[in-house]
Amino acid sequence: MGFERVVSILQDKRSNYDTDVFTPILDEIQRMTGARPYAGRVGDDDVDGIDTAYRVVADHVRTLTFAITDGAVPDNEGAGYTVRRILRRGSRYIRKKFDVPTGNFFSRLSRVLVEQMGDVYPEIRQRPQDLVEMLDEEERSFARTLDRGERLFTSVTQKMKAEGKTE
Template sequence: MGLERLASVMQNVPSNFDIDIFSPIMKHISVLSKSGAYSGRVGSADTNERDASYRIVADHLRGTVVALADGVVPSAVDSGFIIRKMLRRLFWHAVNRLGIDRFACSELVPVVIDTLTPAYPELAHCGENVSKCVMEEEDRYWNILDKGNTIFEQMRLNMPANESIFSGENAWILHDTHGIPIEITEDLTKKHGLVVDNERFVALKEEAKMLSKSKSNFSTRFSPDTTGLEDCSSDDAKYEYSLNADGSYLFPQIVTKVVAAFDKDQRVPSFSSSGSVVVENCQFYAEEGGQKCDRGVLEVNEERRLALMRAHSATHLLNWALRRVGAGRGQRGSAIDEDFLRFDYATDDCAGEDDTINNYQMKTE
């Protein structure tokens, strides 16, 4: 039993959303709402889904406030993308189901922080920045949604007469190109007596995932059974290098032997076109560990290795510079490739141009 469910039992209230830590949030939502007070209805009893929207807004806002205060920044990738989706879902329910004015959701942030500060005192110092972030995300969301609504109307008007199925292709375009969640598309179609072809939408989504994987620089093509080979191979040589007289890096060549060969998942004595091998010693850098994998024809591509090393070192310099100037709250992740570098760090505010210049000067000292 979760802590909040236990609290609902101890406080003798119907649900988690009626306990003391949620009550102030629900009451303030009611103040902003034009659809009536929360009544705790669920399932078929919640005929207009108003109470479900109350719960979504309260739950999602509380979760995102904590994440934003902890340094997660709304974005199109990783944890930032999850936070962005949660915010956009609560914005939609707040305005379309509860009648809350646009851009009013940020007014709920201080209430959420007040309920959590006794357990998380550090939240007390983050209110202004979190409210600002919520406001900026809502502004971005409504710009996207208004544009998406216009495109949806064009799609609807271009449908054949008497057609009741909104195509999965159109739903995918709204989702993938214009950032309109499928739940919102379903609600829009319902208002016009239409039904989304969800089966086709899901198929297109899966196709996009597979295409993304196939374009990735690194993917696990095979999963061979390497039982018994764990101690037959070493990649310690990847850390061995020296400097030429001119200061350039020199990666040594090593003598090794093939101890196993695989054609897809099957161990074979040889293969003709493609496959994988386990070698006794290897100087290739594998995926993970801070940077992308080496490539080569049984020899390291030195140009790629050097580019990866430069980018990897750059992340350490960036992290050092941020700590030195006291900016943000530390590195949260990175993506390193030979021609691309992304450095993620937590901050209470967006880094401006002056911060970028100062950071650059620190690294070049």
């Protein structure tokens, strides 16, 4: 049984995300995005997908912060590739569901986690600037890639429409 599940039992909460482990992160996501507050909706009840996005981003910032602090580096292979994919998945949720720019979202959000967990996991406080720089570099790089892809897609679809091609 994991830490978060034990906390949810001890705090008599239905979900890990309703505990004081996650609520500071969820509150900060809401503050940073201006989205409606987290309501804990799941499945078909989460019609707009915002609650799912809250959970994904909160979970991903925790994973990224601890993994990078433990020495993982975003890369194209091995564990580094997993870290890269986690950041990119979270970035897509930030852009698509919260409709806010990416580039330094995770580094700003990670500060809440460092403050919250730094006494229990002091290693996450040891090199905060390295964490910020790594998150920002990776997030900005992916944002540029997405921007280029979106521009290219728009250009191609406009050209096809102008030529009367619909399929």
